[in-house]
Amino acid sequence: MEAKEGGYDVNIPLYLSHLNVTSALKHSQKQGELSLTISDAADHTKVQKAGKVEHHLWKKRESAGSGQKAMNLVRIISGLPNEKEFVYGALDKLIAWETEFPLIAAAKALRILRQRRLWKRVIQVAKWMLSKGQGATMATYDALLLAFDMDNRVDEVEPLWNMILHTSTRSVSKRLFSRMISLYDHHHVPDKIVEVFADMEELGVKPDEDTVRRVARAFQMLGQEDKQKLVLKRYQSRWKYIHFNGERAKVRRDME
Structure with missing residues (x-):
């Protein structure tokens, strides 16, 4: 039968008993620190949520x-x-x-x-x-150009466009270039389409499919078939969508 004194095993060395007590104290201290950390985090989250609301x-x-x-x-x-x-x-x-x-x-x-x-x-x-x-934003300019188009005030377009190019050269959006080309196409002014397209190319803005078709048509109207073919070759997508057996299918243009 092992002798015990004061609740401790007398056969266990004192330094081991001391280590056990120290470990228990450290464990208790860590638990307290963890509780404080969680509490602080909860309070911080509440402050953040209140700010967001x-x-x-x-x-x-x-x-x-x-x-x-x-x-x-x-x-x-x-x-x-x-x-x-x-x-x-x-x-x-x-x-x-x-x-x-x-x-x-x-x-x-x-x-x-x-x-x-x-x-x-x-x-x-x-x-x-x-x-x-x-x-003075692209949205305002787009609305104004569309209104000029629909109200048949084409004579007011060029001064506005020159101002946009002068003040916003590198930030003119593809949408605005497309708007200008669509406007001139609507009013049958092919030479102006070519001018706008030249600015578009110079600034490295890639035209969308509708714009490519309008530019190609403008070159055709001006009797410049070689440039028409070049535009289509350079910018027209190799793929197109068709309806086949009631479904939309993607096909290569050279397979038409």
Whole structure:
């Protein structure tokens, strides 16, 4: 029978008993530190979540406010005579008490007018924004070029396009080049299509399929069949989609 004293085995060396006690204390200390770490992390997560919620609510309020302003702007100019002085005067009055230009609201109003196909109003609002030094974005330019196209104001296109190229040379989007070529194709101006395409190539912007077809047609109309073939060879996709037995199939163009 092994003798024990004070709850300890007397046959176990003292230094081993000391190690056991020390290990138990260290284990207890680590458990406490782990609990504190978890608690701190939980508190930090709560702070982060609270911040996110506050930011989200602010964004929602801002979005709702700009939408109301946009609708108000559309309502006001829709009832005005179709003259620049009346429209600009009303828009200036509308923002007179704003601490800063309501760019988001104006951009939304422009989008609404575009959806309603009110091309003259799109032109007026876009020009007004640009006259204030605001909204000089590819989206505004695209809306303005489309409105010029639909309102048959082709004579106003070239000055705007030259300004865009001069101020935004390397950032002109493929979409804007496509818009210009589509506009000139719509109004049967092949020489202008070729000019825009030359700028497109110079800036290294690759045309989409519709643009390639329009450019090739422009060269054909100008009697430059060699350039027409070169454009098709260089840029036209080797593949096309056809409908076969009621299904959409991808085939090589040289297999047609």
